[in-house]
Amino acid sequence: MKILVCISHVPDTTSKINFVNDESAFDTNGVQFIINPNDEFGLTRAIWMQQKHQAEVTVLTVGDINCEPTLRKCLAIGANKAFRIDMQPTDGFQVAQEIAAHCKKESYDLIIAGRESIDYNGAMVPGMIAGLLNYNFVTNCTSLEVEGNHATASREIDGGIENVSCELPLVIGAQKGLVEEKDLIIPNMRGIMQARQKPLEVIPATDSVAKSSILKFEKPAPKGAVKLIDADNIDLLIDLLHNEAKVI
Amino acid sequence: MSIVIYAETENGKFKKTAFELASYGRAIADQSGTPLLAVTINQDDTEELARYGVDKVIKVNDVAFEEFTAQSYAEVVSTIAKENNANIIVLSSSANAKYIAPLVAVSLSAGYASNVVALPDSLAPLTLKRSCFTNKAFNTTSLVSGVNIIGLSNNSYGIKEHPSSAMETTNSSVSLSTSSLKVENIDKVVGKVTIADADVVVSGGRGLKGPENWYLIEDLAETLGAATACSKPVSDMGWRPHSEHVGQTGKPVASNLYIAIGVSGAIQHLAGINSSKVKVVVNIDPEAPFFKAADYGIVGDAFEVVPQLIEKLRAFKSS
Numbered sequence: 001m002k003i004l005v006c007i008s009h010v011p012d013t014t015s016k017i018n019f020v021n022d023e024s025a026f027d028t029n030g031v032q033f034i035i036n037p038n039d040e041f042g043l044t045r046a047i048w049m050q051q052k053h054q055a056e057v058t059v060l061t062v063g064d065i066n067c068e069p070t071l072r073k074c075l076a077i078g079a080n081k082a083f084r085i086d087m088q089p090t091d092g093f094q095v096a097q098e099i100a101a102h103c104k105k106e107s108y109d110l111i112i113a114g115r116e117s118i119d120y121n122g123a124m125v126p127g128m129i130a131g132l133l134n135y136n137f138v139t140n141c142t143s144l145e146v147e148g149n150h151a152t153a154s155r156e157i158d159g160g161i162e163n164v165s166c167e168l169p170l171v172i173g174a175q176k177g178l179v180e181e182k183d184l185i186i187p188n189m190r191g192i193m194q195a196r197q198k199p200l201e202v203i204p205a206t207d208s209v210a211k212s213s214i215l216k217f218e219k220p221a222p223k224g225a226v227k228l229i230d231a232d233n234i235d236l237l238i239d240l241l242h243n244e245a246k247v248i
Numbered sequence: 249m250s251i252v253i254y255a256e257t258e259n260g261k262f263k264k265t266a267f268e269l270a271s272y273g274r275a276i277a278d279q280s281g282t283p284l285l286a287v288t289i290n291q292d293d294t295e296e297l298a299r300y301g302v303d304k305v306i307k308v309n310d311v312a313f314e315e316f317t318a319q320s321y322a323e324v325v326s327t328i329a330k331e332n333n334a335n336i337i338v339l340s341s342s343a344n345a346k347y348i349a350p351l352v353a354v355s356l357s358a359g360y361a362s363n364v365v366a367l368p369d370s371l372a373p374l375t376l377k378r379s380c381f382t383n384k385a386f387n388t389t390s391l392v393s394g395v396n397i398i399g400l401s402n403n404s405y406g407i408k409e410h411p412s413s414a415m416e417t418t419n420s421s422v423s424l425s426t427s428s429l430k431v432e433n434i435d436k437v438v439g440k441v442t443i444a445d446a447d448v449v450v451s452g453g454r455g456l457k458g459p460e461n462w463y464l465i466e467d468l469a470e471t472l473g474a475a476t477a478c479s480k481p482v483s484d485m486g487w488r489p490h491s492e493h494v495g496q497t498g499k500p501v502a503s504n505l506y507i508a509i510g511v512s513g514a515i516q517h518l519a520g521i522n523s524s525k526v527k528v529v530v531n532i533d534p535e536a537p538f539f540k541a542a543d544y545g546i547v548g549d550a551f552e553v554v555p556q557l558i559e560k561l562r563a564f565k566s567s
């Protein structure tokens with residue numbers, strides 16, 4: 001079985017979010033980058049399948065050379081090889097087109113992408129890959145089992161879980177549940193050493209075109225100070241929520 | 249040209265977001281002078297949509313669509329959009345709508361902006377304000393295709409009545425292509441408000457000490473007709489199901505009122521709940537970062553404050 005895990009290289013969750021160039025670009029100065037958490041849940045699940053089904057796990061990112069440490073980390077976690085499609089994508093549609101073009105050549109059985117990235121929160125790449133390749137698709141995926149050519153998966157829906165079955169090839173939007181937080185693999189020294197020897201191939205981008213572009217960024221307006229209410233005066237809180245905030 | 253919304257229903261009733269989409273779609277339709285059409289799937293009574301300014305309802309009623317699958321519902325929306333020459337399609341941020349949106353985008357070769365929080369800044373080109381970095385920032389995105397999809401953040405525009413003079417209703421059919429994907433079963437709590445749909449969300453953190461104390465959160469939520477949520481460590485420790493985990497790596501919350509009990513207010517937690525309109529925190533530690541993000545706060549022990557709050561709210565609700 002051939003598995004592709006699509007990796008997004010995103011700012012660490014504690015990063016200060018600032019913008020430069022007239023508020024038109026994210027300020028990467030001093031920002032630590034990590035594997036997008038949803039992708040990491042997916043990668044861990046893929047590594048389990050590598051161990052159980054001898055699956056070959058490939059990781060891929062669409063991005064510039066700055067993403068390579070993130071790909072090396074995925075190799076240290078256990079992926080067999082990595083691809084970097086060399087471009088600075090403008091939107092999710094372009095990322096999906098690049099990945100789909102690559103997948104057409106490689107014919108993966110299973111494609112895993114995080115259900116959304118924590119930077120642009122687009123939640124579109126996995127679905128668009130599935131749409132472009134006409135593969136089955138399960139997003140917000142909280143469990144996945146593959147037997148031969150057959151998969152069963154669960155999707156988190158509003159207020160519950162939906163269980164589905166389908167044939168491969170399949171694209172999933174990964175999230176927590178697929179594996180738990182405690183299952184995430186922290187690369188050890190051996191993994192890190194091996195990762196240096198594993199193939200990381202840079203491939204040129206195709207002529208995909210974006211369908212949107214970001215003109216500018218802004219931060220939310222600063223918030224007023226909290227109104228503190230005495231623990232003995234809960235009536236006042238209820239009064240404020242009713243008459244001032246008008247939410248109850 | 250036309251504006252098409254997909255008006256979601258559940259158990260024969262429109263979801264609140266259907267009315268929000270209609271209200272939002274109406275405003276764009278007025279700006280652009282194009283009709284506002286609503287697609288419904290297996291819904292008999294659609295009269296309610298007239299109240300929010302829908303010009304025409306296109307009903308697709310067919311047993312083939314009895315069960316939601318992303319592929320089939322995306323096909324319905326794409327087909328109706330194509331047939332009606334839609335240039336803007338508006339979808340909600342429900343789990344199902346976010347599931348179908350990228351598929352519709354591919355099938356119509358459309359631009360797609362998710363997490364849109366306001367009416368367009370301009371219609372040509374279609375320029376939209378969206379939240380990003382999990383609510384830590386916004387961006388302005390310009391969509392450059394002829395057909396574009398707006399994914400509207402729940403509760404960002406609100407519901408605005410705007411009765412249509414004469415809403416037309418037609419039936420349409422869409423043929424379904426085959427797929428090997430089958431829904432085996434759905435495990436859904438009935439009669440419980442979900443985080444996505446709730447006006448009020450009550451959330452508990454590690455400050456509650458253990459799962460046995462969750463009756464405090466549940467009782468408070470019940471009093472307010474609220475959904476229950478929790479911080480990440482609470483779900484990681486198995487005190488509560490994952491589906492309740494909110495924040496940057498969990499579910500987003502965009503309710504009118506968010507009440508956090510014994511939650512410290514870590515940056516990753518706040519990121520996910522920040523688009524809630526009014527935030528209340530109860531925390532024993534006056535230095536807890538949540539106080540910087542909240543509108544109202546009580547410094548106090550949850551085990552003393554929450555029972556009183558429940559009692560007083562019950563009295564208030566019944567008065």
Ligand SMILES: Cc1cc2nc3c(=O)[nH]c(=O)nc-3n(C[C@H](O)[C@H](O)[C@H](O)COP(=O)(O)OP(=O)(O)OC[C@H]3O[C@@H](n4cnc5c(N)ncnc54)[C@H](O)[C@@H]3O)c2cc1C
Pocket residue numbers: 013037452453454455456478479480481482493494495496497498509510511512513514515516517520530531532533536548549550551
């Ligand atoms: C990559 C990453 C992603 C993350 N994503 C998320 C996410 O999506 N969502 C999320 O929630 N977290 C997330 N976190 C975790 C986050 O950093 C915090 O660890 C977490 O939010 C803390 O949860 P808590 O507030 O329940 O617990 P704590 O931080 O332990 O806070 C408990 C609070 O309860 C208060 N308390 C104690 N006793 C009482 C009492 N008797 N009455 C009232 N108050 C009391 C304490 O003063 C304290 O403020 C993420 C972390 C990382 C690294």
